[in-house]
Amino acid sequence: MHLVLKRSAIKHHRLAATLLLMALMVYHSALADEEAPWRYNAPSRAEHLATLDPKYALCSAGEQQSPINIEHAVLADLPPLQVRYFRGPATVRHNGHTLEVRTDLKGELRLGNKVYEFEQLHFHTPSGEQIQGQIYPLSAHLVHRDKKGTLAVIAIQFKKGKENSSLAQLLGVMPRHKGDAYVLGQLDVERFFPAQRHYYTYREGLPVPPCTERVRWHILKTPVEVSEEQIVAFQLMFPIDPQPIEPVIKHAVRVSG
Ligand SMILES: [Zn+2]
Structure with missing residues (x-):
């Protein structure tokens, strides 16, 4: 009886140990799923385009293009940026790198x-x-595309200042995990714009075929404001990765106004 008890106790002990181990493994893999750190790894322009549309995926395998530092720009008679966005529902998605917003009613540039x-x-x-x-x-x-597939991107810079109410709307529903999305009832994309819309512009070619399309960049001269708290909230979800210092590429930059 004593032996039986002992055996059963050992068996019990082994079972408990196995269960504990299994529980730990499950916990660990849950942790790995939950907390698998993904890095922001600021995408190069080519990678950036690859994220916009699967047909650009090959572009990311090509030459790495550097971020631009606009030192000089030629004053030019450029057409005004005429934008029209329709106020309506918008989907706010965590795409694994950043917060991406698509509107149901779209709009145009x-x-x-x-x-x-x-x-x-x-x-x-x-x-x-x-x-x-x-x-x-x-x-x-803000990414726009014409019927031929040419992209026109408007870049709006945010400087530290008062709270940005449009960004607050997005941060209020910021999805926490890659692939998660929320639908906002109403978003007015135009409210992200500053009153002054002069811009720097340049074209950037994609590296190699099939990346033969060009992107027109329009970088607004006037930044809008964002609060310190909002920057922190965004960076908590999408942390900054220190970017390597890359050489500045020379572009023919033109500026309006
Ligand atoms: Zn981008």
Whole structure:
């Protein structure tokens, strides 16, 4: 009886140990799922394009393009940025790198006689663009595409200041995990814009075929404001990775106004 008890006690002990081990393994893998740290790894322009559309995926395998620092720009008679976004529901998605927003009713950008349909907006921290060496803590990229597939991106810089009410709307529903999305009842994309809309512009070619399309960049000269708390809230979800210092590429930059 004693032996039986002992055996059963050992068996019990082994079972308990096995169960504990299994529980630990489950816990550990749950932790790994939950807390698997993904890095922001600020994408290069080519990688950035690859995230916009699967057909650009090959572009990310090509030459790495550097962030731009606008030191000089030629004053030019450029068409005004005429934007029209329709106020309505918007989907706010955690795409694994950043917060991406698509609106149901879309909208458009007109530049002279060219028309680009609004596709999505997303954020970068810190800004990929520098203006005379100044890096902003946050920038928004509004991506538009014409019928031929040419992209026109408007970049809005955020400087530290008072709370940004449009960003507050997005942060209020910020999805916590990759792939998660929330639908906002009403979003007015135009409220992200500053009153003054002069811009720097340049074209950037994609590296190699099939990346033959060009992107027109429009970097607004006037930043908008964002509060310190909002920057912190955004960076808690999408941490900054220190970017390597890359050489500044020379572009023919033009500026309006
Ligand atoms: Zn971007």
